Amino acid sequence: MNYLVAVLSNRSQAEAAYSALEKEGLPNSQIDILGNGYKSADEYGLINPQQAALKGAKRQVYWLIPFGFAAGYAFNLLTGIEISPAIAPIGNHLIGGLLGAAAGVLGAYVAGGSVGFTIGSGDALPYRNRLNAGKYLIIVKGPDELMRQATRILRQFEPENIQGYAEPLST
Known part of the structure; x- marks a missing residue:
């Protein structure tokens, strides 16, 4: 058509x-x-540009959360930063991984959303x-x-x- x-x-x-x-x-x-x-x-x-932006962000969230978790875990493991001395070293690494996953979510919504809004529509x-x-x-x-x-x-x-x-x- x-x-x-x-x-x-x-x-x-x-x-x-x-x-x-x-x-x-x-x-x-x-x-x-x-x-x-x-x-x-x-x-x-x-097409509503907001829907295209949300779709772009959701597409990126699926791979940025695991990647962010792995990167945050590895960063904490390599640097040895102590987030809380009360928890064992593995707990500090897990918190680093969770912070990395949160950064992945933020990156997905900023990058994926802006690309979806401007190009996806x-x-x-x-x-x-x-x-x-x-x-x-x-x-x-x-x-x-x-x-x-x-x-x-x-x-x-x-x-x-x-x-x-x-x-x-x-x-």
């Missing part, structure tokens, strides 16, 4: 573009308007920002020929941005 996303500056321009697409015979089921008074980004299914974040700024999106989905026809029609309305996307083929 291919997608064409056009960013239009106001509601009347978006409605005129939608009407022009209808007049040219594009099916209503393949055209959507996103913006104030129409579908929201969540209703349409644009793709172009969804800029489109969400434009919707929040009061702009409107016209999204057309369908085969290549329909995308070419829709592009030709939408260019007449001088959109701020027009971008095509191809859904990756599943194997």
Whole structure:
């Protein structure tokens, strides 16, 4: 499936573009308007950047916790730092491992979360920002020929941005 996303500056321009697409015979089921008074980004299914950030952080947590524990344990073992003289040396090493695991969790949420937020959401974040700024999106989905026809029609309305996307083929 291919997608064409056009960013239009106001509601009347978006409605005129939608009407022009209808007049040219594009099916209503393949055209959507996103913006104030129409579908929201969540209703349409644009990726929420916070969800992408959380997903990236969770992916990293699974390997950073054990690695952090091992690194903290080894660091305490090699340096011989006494965290508490009341517990045996093995207890100090275990506390060092737990502190290392905690550092791994923090690293996962900082690194994985920031990468997921900025990269994991793709172009969804800029489109969400434009919707929040009061702009409107016209999204057309369908085969290549329909995308070419829709592009030709939408260019007449001088959109701020027009971008095509191809859904990756599943194997």
